[in-house]
Structures are given as structure tokens and as C-alpha cells.
Amino acid sequence: MTDKDKAVFNTGRKPQNLRSGLADTLMAQIESGDLKPGQRLPTEQAIMAATGVSRTIVREALATLRAKGLITTRQGLGAFVTNDPNPRSFSIIPNDLQSIDEVLRVLELRMGIEYEAAGLAALRRTPEDIERMQDRLDALDRALEGGGYGAQEDYAFHRSILVATQNSYYSRLFDTFGDIMVPRQWARLDQMTAAERKRHAARMRREHHAIFAAIRDGEEAAARRAIRTHLSKSSARFEELRDVTNAR
Known part of the structure; x- marks a missing residue:
């Protein structure tokens, strides 16, 4: 060498x-x-x-x-x-999310994308979009009430927001990643007590309902705040998990 x-x-x-x-x-x-x-x-x-x-x-x-x-x-x-190493496309594969630090980087990326998308969705959503988001939100509620991770339902709800922007590039970008954008392998629900899981589910439902309500009501600024609050709290939880993991 x-x-x-x-x-x-x-x-x-x-x-x-x-x-x-x-x-x-x-x-x-x-x-x-x-x-x-x-x-x-x-x-x-x-x-x-x-x-x-x-x-x-x-x-x-x-x-x-x-x-x-x-x-x-x-x-x-x-x-x-390779002779032309500059990628023509971008993707996130499962192997990319092998640490909490990498999950946090994905959440940063989502923040940038979804903050703008939520505002656009509030301005451009159609009755069909609202119906779709409500359907995805109901599915997420059922998954959380049943004690599940709700990763696929969570992904579907967030994707419905991107569809409501009326800009297909947003949803196509999410389709590139798939539900890996909701990294359930790090959620650690199995390590929570029953009371902790109940609080976690209640928080998730509350935050998602706030996002939906703002978009449904056409409140652009509120929609942006709600999505930022949701993703920021998710980041904070992962940071706590990282600190606990590092302390062991």
C-alpha cells in the first residue's frame, strides 16, 4: 500500500x-x-x-x-x-441502515422533502387526496391499536401526502426508497413496557392526525409545522436509543 x-x-x-x-x-x-x-x-x-x-x-x-x-x-x-462512478440514480438499500446514526441521516433527508411536500399538499389537495389520506390514516390507527409497528401503514400515509402535492416527482422519490424510509428494525417496541407502547402509539396517532387535519383544512404553515414536529420527535427518540446503546 x-x-x-x-x-x-x-x-x-x-x-x-x-x-x-x-x-x-x-x-x-x-x-x-x-x-x-x-x-x-x-x-x-x-x-x-x-x-x-x-x-x-x-x-x-x-x-x-x-x-x-x-x-x-x-x-x-x-x-x-468503475470508469463512470457517478451514479445516475439514487437509492437507499437495507444495508445502508445498519446503525442509528444512518437512520438519523435518513430522517434529515425526509425532513427536507416532507416539510415542503406537506405545505404543497395543503395548498393543492383534492377531495380524492383527502379521502386517500383518511384511508391510510385509519389503517395506521388500526395497526397501532393492535400493538403493531405500523411501518407499512406509516409509509403509505406519508406517501399519500406526497401524492397530494400534485407533483409526481415527490411520490416517485419515495417509491425509490420504499418502506425502508420507516426503519422499523430500530423502533425497539419489543423492549417497551405495555405502558410505554401505549404512550408511543398515542403519540404517533396524535402527530399523524395533526398532519392530516392541517392538510385537510388547507393550512399550509400548520401542515409544515406538524410534519416537522413529527419527524423531529422521531429523531429525538432515535437519538435517545443511540445514547442508551452507546452507554452499554
């Missing part, structure tokens, strides 16, 4: 999720042009020596880059940056 290769890994932090941390470091180097199209990546052994991670972690990180189309492997030669 050359000194330049070592510098690639010296810039990386030591995050809790080593696979995603290594993949993020390599992706950043590719996107910045420090690792150029066609350039050969250091060997697995060299990466292990530079980072101190296991061979399994290295291979998982490289698999993530391959899945994103950033690198390709050649039998007997190793891994190379």
Missing part, C-alpha cells in the same frame, strides 16, 4: 458500525475524485492493515460499493473504481 493509499483510510473515523464507516470513507474518496475512475483499490489485506478491521468487514464494505455501482472486481486482479 502506498502512502497515498494509506491517506485514504487515515481520513476515516472509527464509527460504531465499521462496515458502513469503511464504505463511507471509500465512497467519499471516489466521489471527491481522490480515487479516480479505473484506479485499483488496495488489496483486502492492505485495507485490513490500514484500518484494523476484519476481512469480513472489508468484504462487506466492498460489497456495498459494488451494489452502488462504484466499483467492479476483476478475477485475480482485485477491485477497481
